[in-house]
Amino acid sequence: MSSRVLSFSLRLAGTFAAQEDCFLYLQQGELLLGLFGEGGPQCWAAWSVPTVRSGWIQGLRSLAQHPCALHFLADSGAVDTIFSLQGDPSLFVASAASQLLVHTLALSMQAGATGCSGLWDGVWPACAQKIMGHLEESLQSTAAPQVTQALNVLTSTFGRCHSPWTETLWGQLCPLVARLLERTPIPAAHSLVDLLLSVARSPALSSSHGRLWEAVAQALRCLSPMQAGSLALGMLKLPHCPQALRVQAFGVLLQPLACVVKATAQAPGPPGCSMWPPGWLDGAEGSSLTVDTLLSSKSACVGILCQTLAQLEELQPLPQRPAPWPQEPLLGAAVTILRLCHGSATSSSSGGGRLCATLAGCVRVQRAALDFLGTLSQETRSQELEKEVFAVLSEYLGSPDSSPTVLKKAFQTTLRWLLSSPRTPGCPDLGPQPLLFLRELFPVLQKRLCSPSWEVRDSVLEFLTQLSRHWGGQADFRRALLASEVPTLTQQLLQDPESYVRASAVAAAGQLSSRGLQAAPDSPEHPQAQQGLLGELLCILSTDSEGFPRRAVVQVFTEWLRDGHADVARDTEWFIATVLQVVSQDLDWEVRVQGLELAQVFLVQRLGQPRCPYMVALPEAASATPIPEVLQSLCRLRLFDFAFRALLDCDRPVAQKACELLLFLKDKTAMCGGLQEAGDIPGSASGQVTLQRWRAGEQGQLPGDLQPEAMLALLRSTDLEGLQARLAQSSDHMEKSPQSLLQDMLATVGVLGENEADCY
């Protein structure tokens, strides 16, 4: 028998045995013992194939559903086999074995619960005892893999099962876990951290927390900084963690940064920069992390700094983060790390010098520190520190050595700091500090826009788009921007050879133009300058060979339409007709979806917001234009055509969007027009036919030149709601449906003789 068939049989038998009566029937025939018992498949040659072992475990997993099964497991020796499979060379089998143990333990405890109260009477059922014994033995083992297996089983148990018996379980195993912490080196440290976190999160352990906290405190002291970090973060996220432990945990997280600050202490930092809040670092004093261990190897140093920065970043926005939050020292540390990476930190101490040598040019740390710095922008800060931050950001943005990825992060962080910069009350403008920074930034942006690296050009354009979105209306910003060559360069980058850059340039130029910040059209050598940005963007939309710039153009157009951009408002109908005509020909489905979005915005502007089903019905006077007129214009603009054609689109998101748009139209026009039947209107009949044929699976084209009435009739007669529901289903719903399975089976049975291999 092939191993696959054997594996399938084991699973099948398990599935059948899930029902108690079925189980009993199978057991009578000794089939189960033969399949899952001690003398079962383990003795077969096929047992060496992982699929068979996996099938065996899956079979048992299905089988283990009722008390009879528990007896079977305990008596048949299957549990011992599961124990041994925990160390299986196949990871899938090993993991499934652990999961099965977790499940069996829980099931056995559940079955042992007395009466209808479901409370556990304190005596461990046989199966549970066996498993407990194994876990205890493993926890005392000197072999790290065994300890890891036991810890993983316990982690899953505490994570999944919150019954009262878990508390007793913990009470029994806690001393063994604590003893693990006394070993050097601590075995399976990662799994140990996971277990402690899992226990701490378990709602069932209300009264045993005392011992847990002791174990956690011990772990925070004994584990390496790298491992203690994740435990510390987990503890700080707990709402009910005792204050002393929180202090200790936070100390662990702060320690690496404190080390860096200490090593570079001679650096003339801002006053108070190295002043950590009293108490936070006391708990970490016993920690082994010193500057020397931090510096022991480059990879260790980089690893721990990146991890710590990411963890603090995760902690910062949480409501349960430690208070008071040491904003200033953290800012100081982030700035120092960035300076060390950049080689601009001055420190005469040997530790500082070595740290500088280790971190110089390290892109990973730079990215992590910039992300963290960005997070810190959300807090209050002193002006002096803000100056420091802007200074270090300037260094990064201006330095030719900043790698493109670091530069992108630097731009993102800069934007966050600019956005969160405190403003003078009553004045919407930028503060003096950011303004000064921006003025110095524009020459840098100018240079960066000419960078040979496309990633850099792209990041600058994205940054510029965001900048002008937020401050495009402010006088100081406008003056600074217009005094630079940034608008001209942005316009030039519409011709960039890299499509991503062109796309970003389209977005940036569109945003600048919305804000009236476009380049002065005084460069007659540029042919496109004559036709204005609108013409240039239309040209990109119809001729660009890449999808990204074309998508960006439609997005910009949508935004322009929404904001009432002057170029669009001049002749909106012409604009819509032109854009839709180009978009309908586009091969990129995202462009077509964007085109539908544009059409929808246009419709909303003409017909008013979609009705909200929960809103009190307002009188139907919201629409400024009478509906028949709107319909006329929609036909003129061939918007109906566009939308119906999109409904037939072979790309599902396009059809979905079109459906949404037509539903909106249907809703808006429900009250309008005569009650003419669809069949009476010329054109609508053939439209119907096309739609029906399409439903039957054929492609087709709608006839051109539909009249409003025909359109309306078509709209009403089409089952758009049904279509929407069908489109909402995932693309593989057919394959996944039971019907499909049945069809496949029937088809296979029909040709079984010829095509045996396909039978399953």
Add this chain to the structure above:
Amino acid sequence: MKLYCLSGHPTLPCNVLKFKSTTIMLDCGLDVTSTLNFLPLPLVQSPRLSNLPGWSLKDGNAFLDKELKECSGHVFVDSVPEFCLPETELIDLSTVDVILISNYHCMMALPYITEHTGFTGTVYATEPTVQIGRLLMEELVNFIERVPKAQSASLWKNKGIQRLLPSPLKDAVGVSTWRGCYTMQEVNSALSKIQLVGYSQKIELFGAVQVTPLSSGYALGSSNWIIQSHYEKVSYVSGSSLLTTHPQPMDQASLKNSDVLILTGLTQIPTANPDGMVGEFCSNLALTVRNGGNVLVPCYPSGVIYDLLECLYQYIDSAGLSSVPFYFISPVANSSLEFSQIFAEWLCHNKQSKVYLPEPPFPHAELIQTNKLKHYPSIHGDFSNDFRQPCVVFTGHPSLRFGDVVHFMELWGKSSLNTVIFTEPDFSYLEALAPYQPLAMKCIYCPIDTRLNFIQVSKLLKEAQPLHVVCPEQYTQPPPTQSHRMDLMIDCQPPAMSYRRAEVLALPFKRRYEKIEIMPELADSLVPMEIKPGISLATVSAVLHTKDNKHVLQPPPRPAQPPGKKRKRVSEDIPDCKVLKPLLSGSIPVEQFVQTLEKHGFSDIKVEDTAKGHIVLLQEAETLIQIEEDSTHIICDNDEMLRVRLRDLVLKFLQKF
């Protein structure tokens, strides 16, 4: 083994290594930074330069005003520029046997050494090094000779007077040894002494050592050198690069297991990453040209310019600069551009494979074909007809003291639209610009130095594992301007030995072995005896013959024939071959020895243990046998018979051969 350090410039080294009776000069760099103290040599009369005020002492004494001119607070020598030569007094340079050149920048002092010191040896260099080195020398001679200067200032060099001058003239070292440029004739004569070598070629020097050039990855034909004997290996690493640019990649593997590694020519700008700088160069170039300004790039006619042109080739279309002309002006521009295309075997793999397509390895060929890049020998002639602005001009010399660049500085310096972009790292750009102040033109410093940085060095040293590292003193401490950057120095164990100009270093390295060959017939006659498992010994009687630093053991002459009356003299020439006593080995077991003595009738034997062995006392015979690890003494009172008997008993326990 000694190292004589003749140059203090870490990237323009000149050292002499004495090793196994050979004297080897490693590189022959010429320190051109001395020219920064001189006024620029304008190609056309410059009213600004000729009207600069003369400098006078504080007390108003103006006796130096003909020699020294003042410009924006700086004082310059108004004379033909002079160069700082390697030390010539530290060692008699006529004793130098060979000169090994590592790259074309490090051979510029060659004519001074080969033509004026009595040097009679050979110079070894690769072909591209020689050809491009010739171009650099030719350009230098041309730049200086085409603008003859009437006066030559020497008064200021007087020690008493130099003390009175302002910095940096006051602090200039060895000004009395500064020399003017050599002539083309001297260049040709010097280059004629060069013997061309290829990578990995083994060159025997007098049978004593073997030298081998290895690719160093820095420039066309640039090489590191291995100098080795049978038991010693010295590596000379000078100007190497691990970046992927146009030359063949660096051969690191062959540097492994050196006894001494001499490390020179690291990057001069360790904080600037060449990639970032190229980006900076392109961005600034594009910004200037878009604004209608001109870009001036002072550069050497070979080297980084090839990479810059390649970057621009890819960049100009994307930046919309296709219509901007690029000019390359140098007396050797044409040769340089063409030479680069023909040294395919010396290029990186990528470029080599292009040759088989066949395509020119460098894309500047296409730039020239499409008229985007034009080259001219000087600003005179065709250039003035074709000149169109805005444009980008590549021209020398990067010191801004001579060459066509002086003209462009004068021409474009007044407009803030123009930009000068410094890419060569050899000169401080602020000092280079000093005689042009006040300057409206924008200045951008993008030094591109592809040579090894300290991180790469530390990796290299970790892999190569040399016993000792020798380097210029500048590399053993952080740069003075960034004293906190402990990463910007060589960090190795044991610490590197440092040298400075005019210092002699005794390298901490003793030669312990010498290889000697045995003639086959002599080897045949040997009868080895195994004394320990795996170790056999044989005695050899032979004549050691030494010639050309090679040592050979030859069979000893046959035992002299019974001397005939007439041939008696012949035997006198033959070395005296005594009958050799056998060599003994083994140890004497004291107990067995005593038993043997007893068997042979000695009685009343007493054994005493001493620190070194044993003493066997034959009290009756009043004799004492002292047995130690490496000697046995028989002390008896004038009884030769007894001594011989005892000796024979002792010998029974030892092996003879």
